[in-house]
Amino acid sequence: MTTATLDVSARNTASFWEALAWARGGEVVRRPGFAATSWSGLSRIVVLRPELSPDDRAELERLLAAAEGAVRVQDVYRTLDLSDLGYESRSLPLMVRDPAPLPTPSVEITRVATAADLAVAERVIIEGFPVPERPGLLLPGPLLERPDVDVLIAWRDGEAAGACFVVDDGVAGLYWMTTSPAHRSRGVGRALMYAVLDRPAPVVLTASKAGRPLYESLGFRTVGDAAWWGDEPVA
Template sequence: MTTIEEAPLRQARNSAAFWAATGRARGHEVVRRPGYLAVVGDARAGVRVLIQRAGLDAGEVAEITDLAARAAGPVDVEDPFSATDLTHLGMRTWQMPVMLRRPGPVDGPAMEVTRARDEEDLHAAERAVIEGFELSRFEPYRGGELFPSALIERPGVDVFVARLDGEVAGACVTVLDDGLGSHYWVGTPPKFRSRGVGRAVMLGSLAHLTGVPVTLTASRLGRPLYESLGFTVTSPSTWWSSTP
C-alpha cells in the first residue's frame, strides 16, 4: 500500500517509466542517473527532466544545467519533491499537487471511453491533448509525434479516448508500473469542456486500475474533479519550464 509520504517517490518513478517509454518510442536519447531521468528530444519535443529524489547533488544539477543549455527545443523539469533549486536556469516555475487515490471501485463513465487500439485512435487522442493543453510546439500537426505508435505496444501503457456525439472529445494516458497506476495528459479540447468529458475519461481509464493505488499531478482547474474521484493531495510538485 502506497502511503501519503511515499506518493512523491512513486509518482517520480512512474513518470520516469512513462517518459523513458515515450522517448524510446520517439527514437530520442534517454539519460538515466540516480537522481534524475532526462529525455533529450528534437526542436519540437525538447528536453524533459524527471527528478527522482529529494535534492540532487551539485554534479547532477550541473548536468541538468548543461542539458538545458544545449536543448534544441523547450525544456521542462518536474520535481515531485520540491527540493531542488533550479532558479539559475531562468525558467518560469510553479507548483501543482501530487495526488493519490487508494484502490477502490469507480462508477461507469457517462459516455463511451475506449483504449486506443490503432493509429487512427492514437492520432485522435493526440489531437485532443494538443488542443486541450495548447501545445503549440506540436503545430502544425504531425501524426505520431506526441504519441508514437510504438507507445501503445508498451506493456503497462494505455491511451484512452472519450467520444461525445461521435467525436473524440478527450483523452488521457495511464501507466501501470511496479504496482502503481498514474495518469498523464488528461486533456479536453475547448469546444468540449464543461460537458463531463474529463470525468468520463478519468472514470473509463480508472476502471482497469481499481486494484492498485493511482497517482497524478493536478492542475488548479483539474484538482476539484480529481478530489471528487477519491484523490487526495499528498505534496506539492515543482515544475520548471522554458516556455512562456
Template sequence: MEQHTFPEAAHDNAAAFWLARARALGLHAVRTAGWTAVHGGSDGLDAHRVVVTRPYSDPEGLLAELAGLFREWGTGRVCLEDPYGGLDLALYGGEGALAQAVMVREPAPLGPGSGVGPAARPGTGRGSGVEVREAVDGDGLAVAERVVVEGFPLPARLPWRRGGLLPGALLGEPGWRAWVARRDGAPAGACVSYDDGSVVGLYWVATLPDHRSRGVARAVVEAVLAAHPGRPATLTATLLGEPLYRRLGFTERALSRWWRYPASGPAVPTAADR
C-alpha cells in the same frame, strides 16, 4: 522504497512514462538514482524533460549536473519537475510556475453506477451520453493525439500533425494506453495512462472546448480507474482539474514545482487536466 510508497512511486511513474515515449521516438534519455532526463528531439517542438525522483541534499550540485547534460545536448528548451522544491532555475535564466499537487488514489470502488469495464464507460455528463474506449490501433491513437494537442492544449504541437506527440510505436509499449471519450459520437476528450507494475499514472487529461463541463473528463478518468482496479492511481493536477480529482478520491501527497527554460519560452504544459 516500498512498492507503494508515495510520492516517490508517483515520480517513478512519471519518469517511466517519459522513458517509454523516448523509446518509441528513438530519443536519447538518461536515468539516474535521483532524476530522469529525456531529450526533446531534433524538431524543436518538445522541451528536454527532467523529472526529479528522489530528495537531494545539494541543490546547487544537482543543477550543475543537469546544466552539464543540457550543454551536451545543445539546450533549446527545458521543462523540469521538482517535487521537492529546492531547485532554483532562475539562477540559469529559468522561470518557475505555480506549484501543482501530486495526487494519489488508492484502489477503491468508483461508487454506484461507475463499475464499468476497461473498454467503455457510458457517461451521464449533464444529459449528454459519453462513451470512453481505449485506442487500440493507429487511427484510434491519432484521434487521442489530436484531442490532447487541441484540447489540453499543447501550443508547440499546433497545428496537430499525426504521430508527432504520440507515435504509433507507443501501442507496443507495455503498460502504455491511450483513451478517447466520445460525446454523442464525436471525439470530445482523451488521456494517456501508464501502468508501471506498481501504480498507474494519468497524463494529458484533455477535453475539447465545445465539450467542456459535460462530464467528459470525469468519464475518461473513471474509465482508466476501472481498467486498473487493483492499482493505486497518480497524477499531477492543475488548479482547474484538482476539484474533480478530489471528488474521485484522489488526495494530495506532494507539491511539484515546474520550471521552464528559457523564461521567455511558451508556457510549460503540465501533466494533468485543465
C-alpha cells in the same frame, strides 16, 4: 505526505517521458538522482531523489547547458534550486487516489489499439490543451508496442470528445487528460476518470487549477506540491 509516495510519482513521470522519447527516437539518460529525455529540441528532466549527489548535480547542469529548445525539470521533493541557472519555477499540486468502487462511465470509453485510434486521441489532446505539437509527433505509432502505456478515448454523440494518456508501472500515472472544447461540461472528463480509476493500482497525477475540483470530487487527495522549472507552459 510521505517520501515513498513522492518516489512513486517521480518514477512514474520519468517512465512517461521515457516512453515518449523512446517512441520518438529520442535520447534517454538515467542517473541515480534524475532521469533526462530529449527529442526534437525538447528536454524533460525528472528528479528521482530528495537530494542530488555532487556528480548528479554536475551532470544535470551539463545537460541543461547543452539543451536546445524548451526545457522542463520536475521536482516533486522541492529541494532543487535552479534559479542560479536562470530558471523560474511554478508549483502544481501532486494528487493520489487509492483504489475504490466507481460508477459506470456515462459515455463510451475505448482503449487505443490501432494507429488510427492513436491519431484520433492525439487530435483530441492537441485540441484540448492545446499542445504545441504537429500531428503524428505527440503520440507516435511505436507507443502501441508498449504494455505500460494506455491511451483512452471518450466518445459522445458519435464524436471523439475526450482523451488521456496513462502510464501503468505498478502505479498508474495520468497525463494529458482533456476534453474537446465542443464537449466540455457534459460529463466527458468524469467518465474518462471513471475508466482510468477502474484498476487495482493507485492513480497519481499533477493537477491543474481547472482540474483539481474534479479530482477532489473523485477521492484524490493532495500529497504535496511539485516544482516545475522551465521555460514553457505546463501541459
